[in-house]
Amino acid sequence: ICIALLAGNLWLAIYLLIQRKVSFRQFAEEMANFTVLSLLFVNTPLLLGFALYFVGWHSLSSVMDQVRFFRERLGRYSLKDYVRNTLPLSLAAIAGLAGLVGIQSSLGMGFNIGAVFIFISVVTLPHMILIDQLYQELPVI
Template sequence: MKNLRQIAILASFFCIWLTSYIHGEYEIILSFFLILSFGILHGSNDIFLISKIWESGPLTSYGRVLSFYVVFVLLALGLFYFAPIVALSIFILCSAYHFGEQHWENDFTLVEGIWKRFFYLLYGMFILSLLFWLKNEEVNEVVVAISGYDVSEAFISYVFYSDLIVLVPLWLFLIVRDNIVRKQVLAELFYLVIFTIIFKVSSLIWGFAIYFVFWHSLPSLYDQIYFLNNRVDKKGVWDYWKMALPFWLISVIGIVALYYVFKDLEIFYALFFSFLAAVTFPHSIAIHKMFKTRNSKNDRI
């Protein structure tokens, strides 16, 4: 996992450098290339994760798992259609927790329960609100396209500073309680500086793509491959790719089709982020259950 952080740092600085040389449509093309490759791939094996997690539970067959997943996604899309601002708010909270959990789950050793879960939410919300705060105009355009509601710069600033005010003392509390968190505090602050630079100098979609792929999707792929195969090697990666390929292809073809039908970028962004939201709901549940199952097995060893 340490090597993945080093890769993410190098990739981030390379992308920041690249920002000075590419603009406009090329940046958008690269953004979607990253998201459609590793970004979509990291959520393409949720059905197999759920099957493994609930081996002896109610979702024991592939057909039942697939039906559960499809129904969940359709309900999420329906919520975006009938109550977009509610769906968008739930998506942001769900994504915040999911980002925080993926970033920190392997680092906590002594702290468990509500404090850890609340920290995941606050940390992920800080990352998202930092991006929204630095790119408030672009964010507002997407929100208007999805829900029809304007989000003022003042409201985004309020969310950002409110989260920061609660996050800092909780982080200090966890630093005292957990020695691993304490040892990594300088590195984590350095990561936040990197995120700030990325979000500041990049467009909304480029900044999101850099964080989403290198800081979230690649570590998630590593954890999923290890969970499914008990190893991360060429065979484990190949097995994961074979299982994920059909769902990855369906997702990519669907998104590309959306682009050619709705070539207006604002409408496409709205549909694209709505799609990401719809699949994020079951994906975040699957990853949360994966970590919980993995940790319970480790506790029994």
């Protein structure tokens, strides 16, 4: 199934290039990302590979899009401004997750990955709504 997914992604990327839906530069960048991520996922345990992908690719590109969005709306807006604005809620989410794990531990439940994913889902829903609105307003580059 892994080879089928890799082949399907490669076919789609080539198709989009041939149809001129993406530039050669975009195609090359996506192929580089595709290669690195494929190697990452094949050579690491599932959760570690996902964590590295989430922080290294998904989050970083999303942060840069958000900074670009606020820069277009506010004029001057830096990564430092973004960190200053997002840090309080980020710390609150981390504290909430730590509290959940602490409560589980104090009740003798041990570490429950299912509860962690439920917590992440609850935190993610408002984030998804806001990011969707941002991408609807952000011009395509």
